[in-house]
Amino acid sequence: MSSEELNIYDAGLLLVKKAVQNGADEAEAYLVKSRNYIIRANNNRIVGTMYTEEYGIGLRVSIGNKIGYASTNRFAIKSINELVENALSIARAGKDDPYWHGLPLPSEYKVPQGIYSIDLARIDEETLSEHTRVFLDTLLEDERIVLVYGDIGVSINSTAVINSNGVAGIEHSTIAFADVGVVASSGSDVTPLVYDVVASRIQMPNMEFFARQLRDTAIAQLKPIKIEPGKLPVILHPLAIEELFTYTLVDAIKGDSVVRGRSFLAGKEGEKVFSEKLSIIDDGLLKQGWYTGIFDDEGVPMQKTIIINRGVVKNYLFDHYWGSRYGLDSTGNASRISYRTTPVITPTNLVIKPGDIANHEILEETKKGLYVMGLQGAHSSNPETGEYSVVVTPAWYVENGELKPIRGVMISGNIYSELARLEYVGKEVIQKGHIIAPYIRLEDIRVVSK
Amino acid sequence: MEDLLYKAISYGRELGLEFIDIRIDDYTINSITIRDSAVTSSSINVKGASIRVLSEGVIGFAATGIVNKDSLKRAIDSAYRQVKAFKGLTEKMGVYTVSSRHDVVKEKPIVDPRDVGFDVKISDLSELRDLISKLDSRIKATTINYADIAGRKYYISSEDRYIEQDMYYTWLYIWVSAREADILASARLETGTRQGYALFKKYGIEDIAKKIVGRVEKQFRAKTPRGGSFPVILAPEVVGVFTHEAFGHLAEADLTLSGSILRDKVGKKVASKLVTIVDDPLIPDAFGTFKYDDEGIEAYPVTIVEKGILKQLMTDRIYASITNSKPTGNARAQDYNVPPLIRMRTTYIKPGDMSIEELFEGIDFGYYVVSFRGGQANLDGTFQVGIQEAYEIVNGEIGDPVRNMSISGNTIETLHNVTGVAKDFEIGYGRCGKGQTVYVSDGGPHIRVEKLMVGGRA
Numbered sequence: 092m093s094s095e096e097l098n099i100y101d102a103g104l105l106l107v108k109k110a111v112q113n114g115a116d117e118a119e120a121y122l123v124k125s126r127n128y129i130i131r132a133n134n135n136r137i138v139g140t141m142y143t144e145e146y147g148i149g150l151r152v153s154i155g156n157k158i159g160y161a162s163t164n165r166f167a168i169k170s171i172n173e174l175v176e177n178a179l180s181i182a183r184a185g186k187d188d189p190y191w192h193g194l195p196l197p198s199e200y201k202v203p204q205g206i207y208s209i210d211l212a213r214i215d216e217e218t219l220s221e222h223t224r225v226f227l228d229t230l231l232e233d234e235r236i237v238l239v240y241g242d243i244g245v246s247i248n249s250t251a252v253i254n255s256n257g258v259a260g261i262e263h264s265t266i267a268f269a270d271v272g273v274v275a276s277s278g279s280d281v282t283p284l285v286y287d288v289v290a291s292r293i294q295m296p297n298m299e300f301f302a303r304q305l306r307d308t309a310i311a312q313l314k315p316i317k318i319e320p321g322k323l324p325v326i327l328h329p330l331a332i333e334e335l336f337t338y339t340l341v342d343a344i345k346g347d348s349v350v351r352g353r354s355f356l357a358g359k360e361g362e363k364v365f366s367e368k369l370s371i372i373d374d375g376l377l378k379q380g381w382y383t384g385i386f387d388d389e390g391v392p393m394q395k396t397i398i399i400n401r402g403v404v405k406n407y408l409f410d411h412y413w414g415s416r417y418g419l420d421s422t423g424n425a426s427r428i429s430y431r432t433t434p435v436i437t438p439t440n441l442v443i444k445p446g447d448i449a450n451h452e453i454l455e456e457t458k459k460g461l462y463v464m465g466l467q468g469a470h471s472s473n474p475e476t477g478e479y480s481v482v483v484t485p486a487w488y489v490e491n492g493e494l495k496p497i498r499g500v501m502i503s504g505n506i507y508s509e510l511a512r513l514e515y516v517g518k519e520v521i522q523k524g525h526i527i528a529p530y531i532r533l534e535d536i537r538v539v540s541k
Numbered sequence: 542m543e544d545l546l547y548k549a550i551s552y553g554r555e556l557g558l559e560f561i562d563i564r565i566d567d568y569t570i571n572s573i574t575i576r577d578s579a580v581t582s583s584s585i586n587v588k589g590a591s592i593r594v595l596s597e598g599v600i601g602f603a604a605t606g607i608v609n610k611d612s613l614k615r616a617i618d619s620a621y622r623q624v625k626a627f628k629g630l631t632e633k634m635g636v637y638t639v640s641s642r643h644d645v646v647k648e649k650p651i652v653d654p655r656d657v658g659f660d661v662k663i664s665d666l667s668e669l670r671d672l673i674s675k676l677d678s679r680i681k682a683t684t685i686n687y688a689d690i691a692g693r694k695y696y697i698s699s700e701d702r703y704i705e706q707d708m709y710y711t712w713l714y715i716w717v718s719a720r721e722a723d724i725l726a727s728a729r730l731e732t733g734t735r736q737g738y739a740l741f742k743k744y745g746i747e748d749i750a751k752k753i754v755g756r757v758e759k760q761f762r763a764k765t766p767r768g769g770s771f772p773v774i775l776a777p778e779v780v781g782v783f784t785h786e787a788f789g790h791l792a793e794a795d796l797t798l799s800g801s802i803l804r805d806k807v808g809k810k811v812a813s814k815l816v817t818i819v820d821d822p823l824i825p826d827a828f829g830t831f832k833y834d835d836e837g838i839e840a841y842p843v844t845i846v847e848k849g850i851l852k853q854l855m856t857d858r859i860y861a862s863i864t865n866s867k868p869t870g871n872a873r874a875q876d877y878n879v880p881p882l883i884r885m886r887t888t889y890i891k892p893g894d895m896s897i898e899e900l901f902e903g904i905d906f907g908y909y910v911v912s913f914r915g916g917q918a919n920l921d922g923t924f925q926v927g928i929q930e931a932y933e934i935v936n937g938e939i940g941d942p943v944r945n946m947s948i949s950g951n952t953i954e955t956l957h958n959v960t961g962v963a964k965d966f967e968i969g970y971g972r973c974g975k976g977q978t979v980y981v982s983d984g985g986p987h988i989r990v991e992k993l994m995v996g997g998r999a
Contacts, residue, residue, distance in 0.1 A: 131880075134798045136631040138859060139593075140623035143604040143878050160583040164606040170586075181582045184659035186667065188579050216626035224630055239799035239920065242976075274800045274920060281800055283921040320768070351577060351682040353718045355725065412579075431570070431585045471915035471927020473945060475718055475725035480947035480996040482925045499923045501949050501996040503768070539768045539996050 099124055099146075100261045102166060103253035106150060110175050111255050115152035115182070117194050119254035121388060122148050123430050128214065129244035130223050135231060137223065140216070147430030152178045153193070157185040162431045192415030195391050197257040203393065205379035208293040211265035212247045219243070222295050229302035230273065235313070236306055239284060241271035243298070252390035260386045267295045275309035282312035283484045283498060286465055287330065288523060292379045308464065312485050315496045318540050324460035325502055325536045326453055326489065326515075332443070333526040334469040335479060339506050341525070342474035344371075344398050345436045346409035346424075350416050353475055355507060359404045366513035367401040368446060373408060375423050375439035381522055382439040389425040389434050396422045398441075402511075410436050443528040446516030450530040453515045455492035461502070461538065462487045462494055477507030501539040509533045546697040549613040553594060554699060556621055560595040560636045561699045564835060565608060566877040568692020568708060569655060573662055575670050575685040582659050587692070589877035592616040598633025599624040600859070602880045635862035639838065641701035646832050648707040650737025654689035657738045662687065665741055669715075672750035677758060679719040686714040689738065696837040704833050709737050710980050712970070715749070719757045726944070728756035728929050729914060733970035733980065735826050756912060756930050763944035766931070766995050772907035773948060773993040774900050774934065777967035779910045779926065781983030784818060785888045785973065786916040787924035787952040789983075792820075792845045793871070793883040794860035802922035802953060803851060811851045812956030817891040818846040820855055822870060827982035828970050829886025833870070836881055840870025846956075857883045875977035882975055890985035893962030900961045900989040907934040908995060910948060922952040925996075947996045961989035 099122035110118035129141040148171075149162040159182030163174045223243055230236055244267070251261040268290035275282045285308050289296045327335070348354035356364065375393030377383050384393050389411050397405045409417065410425035413436060426437035454462060463483040472479035480503035487494035510533075517529030546563055553561035570585040590613060591604040601620030605612045666685050673683050689711045696704040711734045718727040730753040734740050741749075775783060791801040798804065803811065812818075822830055822840035834840050836858050843853050856864065857872035860883060872881035901909075912930035927947045933940035968984030 130627070132631075133795050134863075136634065137599070137627060138634060138795075139600045139602050139880055140627050141602040141604070141880065142619045142623065144606065145604075145878060146606050158581060160581060161585070162583065163586045164589060165586070173586075177584045181584060181659050184663065185582055186580050186663060190579065216622050220626045220630060223627075227631065237800045239796070276800060281802070281921055283919040283923060347576070351718075352720060353682045353725075353727075431583070431587075433574075433581050433583060467919055467923065468915065468917045468925030468927055468947060468949075470917070471913070471925070471947060473725075473727060473914075475720075475727050476945070478945040480925075480927065480945060482919075482923055482949055484919055484923060498921065499949070499951060501925070501947070501994065503945075503947075503996045537768065539994065541770070541994065 099249060099251045103251045106148065106171060106175070107253050107255050110150060110152050110178065113175055114179055115154060117153045117255050119151045119194050119252070120148060121427065121430055122251045123248060125246060125248040127244060127246045128219055129242050130219060132238055132241040135238050148174060149427065149430040150174050150178045151433065152182050153191060154179070154182045156187040156189060156191040157182045158188060158191065159185060160433050190416045192412065194254045194256055195258055195389050195411045195421060198392055200260060200385050200392050201376060202385055203376040203378065203383050205292050206264045206383055208265050210294065211245055211267055214245050222298050226269070226298035226302045229299045230306055233306055233310065235275045235277050236309055237274050237276065239272045239274055241269065243269045252386060252388065254390060258390035260390050262385045264384065266290055266292050266381065269296060269298065269301055271305060273305050273309045275313055277313050280313055282309055285309040285312060285485050290381050308485065311494065312496045315498045316488060318488050318497055318500065320538055320540050322535050323538050324457055324532050324534050326457060326460060326462045326530055326532045328464040328530060329521045329523045329526060329528040331463045331466050332528045332531060333523040334466045335472065335506060336526055338469050338472045339474050339477050339479065341438055341441065344407055346407040346413040346417055347436055349407045350413055355475065355477065356404055362404055363402045364404055365399060365402040365510045368513045368516045369399055369402055369510055370444035371399040372397050372442045372444065373422070373424065373438050374442055377440045380440035382525060387423045387425045388427040389421065391421045391423045391425060393423045393439060408436050408438060410434050438525045440522065440527055441525050442520065445518045445520050445529050448515060448517060450517035450519050453517055453530050453532050454489055457489045458491055460489045462489050477505045479503060479506060499541060502536050503539070504536050542695060543703065545610060546695065548610065549617065550697060550699055552614055553617050556617070558594045558596045560638060562593050562837065563697050564591045564874065564877060565695035568690055570688055570690050571654060572688040573666055575666055577682060580663055582663065587876060590616065591877040591880065592620055593880060594620040594624065595634065595636045596621070596624045597628040599627045600634050600636065604878045634859065637858040637861035637868050638700050643703045646706040648709055650709045651739040651742065652737045653691060654711060654738040655691050665746065669746050669750055672747060673717060673754055676750060676754040677719065679721045680717055680757065681720050682718040684716045688712045696833065698837055702837045704837050706831065706833055709735055710828065711737060711740050712980065713740055715753050717753050717757055721761055724761060726757050726760035728753055731971050733828055735830065759930065759942040760944045763942040766908065766943045766946045768996055770992045770994050772904045773990050774907070774909045775988050775990065776911040777965065777984045777986060778912050778969050780890055780985035780988055781969050782913045782916040782926055784890055784985060785885060785981065785983040786926070787918045788818060788956065789820065789885045789888045790918055791920065791922065791952065792854050794854040794856045794864055795883050796920060797854050798863065799920065801920045806851045807854065809851055810849050811953050812846055812849045813959040814849040815893055815962045816846055816849055816956055816959050817844065819844050819891060820871070820885050820888045822886040824887045824968065824982065827887040827968055828980040829982045834872045835874045836868065836872040838868045838870045838872065840886065843869045855883055855885065857881060873979045875979060879977050882977060884975065884979050885973065885981050887968060887982040889968060889983060890962065890988060892964045892966045892986040895961050895963050897963045897965060897987045900963055900987055901934060901937045904934045904937055908932065908943065909934050909939055918952065923949065924952055925949045949994045949996055955990055955993060958991045959988055960991045963987040
């Protein structure tokens with residue numbers, strides 16, 4: 092720890108000072124150091140193991156209302172001088188942005204629990220090898236399973252955000268994850284890809300449990316039945332919710348979509364838009380959440396924001412820029428894909444508040460319907476209107492609570508109006524990506540099949 | 542650079558490694574995002590090294606953002622530690638090796654994007670944005686993403702291969718949203734060039750604006766489609782995404798071997814005899830064009846399907862070794878931080894000999910799909926392509942526009958149902974994500990599919 096990791100903080104202070112000395116009205120440095128281990132498997136074998144170290148600085152400056160951004164992965168003095176000059180010359184070449192409200196001001200940080208583990212930070216190749224062995228042994232015990240692809244890995248990150256208004260934060264974090272796709276085959280019957288992801292901020296996820304779950308899901312896709320087209324209730328697993336929401340509702344609750352009139356939720360604060368069964372909270376301080384942190388990628392404290400309360404629109408997600416344009420404070424939702432990119436609004440841990448029926452009870456109460464663990468083509472949905480038309484895979488036909496695998500079935504509809512009619516929200520939540528959700532059941536969905 | 546890299550290779554040899562290769566990235570990405578009136582510009586210097594080693598049947602990889610003697614040595618040591626920790630865990634891996642070669646590949650773009658200031662680029666893109674909003678007052682939001690990449694890649698291996706290659710990519714992506722009363726509509730457009738700062742010379746700012754606004758306008762007067770199976774005519778843009786997403790990925794050897802529907806089908810009929818599918822690294826000005834891939838292998842065209850028969854898969858050095866074949870030059874990496882994977886280049890269906898008009902003949906009712914929103918496929922051959930511009934076909938004529946439509950089916954069944962291939966040809970520009978993002982092209986002629994599942998709004 093210590094000396095090496097203090098570097099990015101000190102480098103940030105220097106960089107901001109230098110940018111201001113050279114003519115910036117404001118300056119913000121975002122610095123990362125990360126170490127990543129990844130074990131990659133394909134076709135039942137480990138095709139490669141990887142270790143990468145990434146260092147990077149992104150510098151944002153303003154001159155009046157003009158903004159410039161530049162980044163580098165070199166920390167040498169010469170590169171840092173170049174970086175300052177680059178950012179300033181881009182700002183000078185830019186256009187006035189009348190909405191520019193400056194960079195965030197400092198505020199006090201709360202430190203959330205469970206974002207760093209010394210064991211993960213010190214993990215070595217041998218330990219990873221052992222976890223990988225357990226995973227492969229469990230998964231491939233059943234000879235019908237093929238591991239199509241899989242990444243098992245650990246990331247150890249330090250992030251600093253320093254700006255000329257006095258924002259100065261440094262954070263150390265860890266996350267371990269596995270991201271795997273498998274198929275099962277029996278004779279000429281090959282299932283579609285069954286995908287799942289698991290992660291933990293504080294330890295290696297239980298690889299045996301994860302492997303067994305994947306294996307069972309894939310086997311349960313064998314021997315599909317045919318179904319008739321029609322209108323049916325559709326139960327979505329959190330994996331499918333994550334895919335559908337990412338390309339629809341998540342876009343609609345982002346402050347930039349609201350300000351720009353791209354969101355159907357614009358101007359609907361305080362209005363009841365969805366079923367009262369639906370409450371959604373963005374919680375950047377959630378204990379051990381995958382996206383929990385002390386501050387966001389502009390140095391604004393992470394917070395808990397109520398987005399939808401019993402169907403009523405309460406707040407949107409904002410970074411500093413779009414919050415200012417809307418006349419509100421940032422909600423701590425600025426995020427960067429890497430140091431190379433400028434911040435964009437992104438949910439942290441978006442929690443769908445659990446209902447009072449157990450997930451399995453929703454299945455049991457469904458006389459005829461679909462149970463869907465994944466979607467194909469969710470990214471072609473229309474975020475403005477909520478319209479989607481996707482293939483459900485893996486998916487099962489539910490008949491009096493019993494599951495029978497189906498293939499190549501499409502569903503289509505409008506997720507926004509379906510959420511207005513939402514009746515069933517499960518009790519047990521699971522995190523998949525930015526979404527933490529239970530099972531939900533959508534009613535009267537158009538099902539197309541061959 | 543050359544000397545530094547040779548020394549690193551020697552160090553790897555001293556460790557007794559069976560194979561070692563090093564890639565260096567050294568380039569600049571200049572990007573501009575315009576969201577309505579807000580302009581964000583960014584300049585990124587990318588420099589780094591990746592090392593790959595093979596020893597004791599394990600392939601280890603390490604990447605570093607620092608390119609000097611010590612950091613390369615540390616990366617080799619790290620890869621070597623991985624080899625030791627993971628040996629014997631699964632079946633042994635190998636790397637297909639080739640003979641020695643030295644080459645420097647220089648490119649001459651029309652205008653080097655590094656010689657054009659941000660002020661000029663911002664002013665061109667602002668003009669584009671202004672034109673778009675002037676063309677239709679219902680347009681509420683316009684997002685323009687622009688990026689140019691210029692620089693050089695280096696490759697060296699223990700086979701005494703040393704390759705330097707210039708690279709230039711210019712990319713433009715536009716998303717437009719419009720609203721009329723309560724109806725929202727949106728459209729996307731993606732394009733590019735390899736000729737440096739030459740996009741607007743190639744297409745014209747006004748043409749680009751008209752094209753995307755046209756796509757939005759039609760949605761306001763569009764119907765929702767009937768669900769079910771219909772004859773469908775696919776225009777080149779949709780043929781491209783279908784060929785890439787629904788078929789191409791299944792013919793990437795890593796995915797084929799993982800149980801894609803094409804597994805064990807080489808030499809067998811997988812499409813109508815009218816269908817020939819090629820993945821080509823030689824098309825001028827396409828995103829998938831290069832002389833050497835990211836494993837230093839000469840890239841050559843792969844005829845995946847010839848007259849309906851599956852002929853060849855796309856491979857890299859690793860899968861060439863597994864399948865006892867030659868690498869095809871399809872190994873591509875997003876950047877130095879990640880190892881190369883089997884990726885497509887420019888993938889297309891070869892033109893046939895029919896006219897576009899002939900394709901429409903005899904269709905009482907069907908759909909003409911022109912432009913897509915996104916596409917995705919599964920290993921079992923089910924695909925879905927979301928469509929943003931489509932029309933009904935009524936009595937052989939193009940009819941009313943249709944909105945929120947998608948096409949879906951089984952890839953092989955769909956290819957067997959191709960009953961017409963026109964003689965026109967067009968390629969498009971896009972990005973492909975397979976954990977890593979690379980720039981690709983795809984396309985083809987107009988084709989007719991006798992039966993395709995159409996999904997629409999409830």
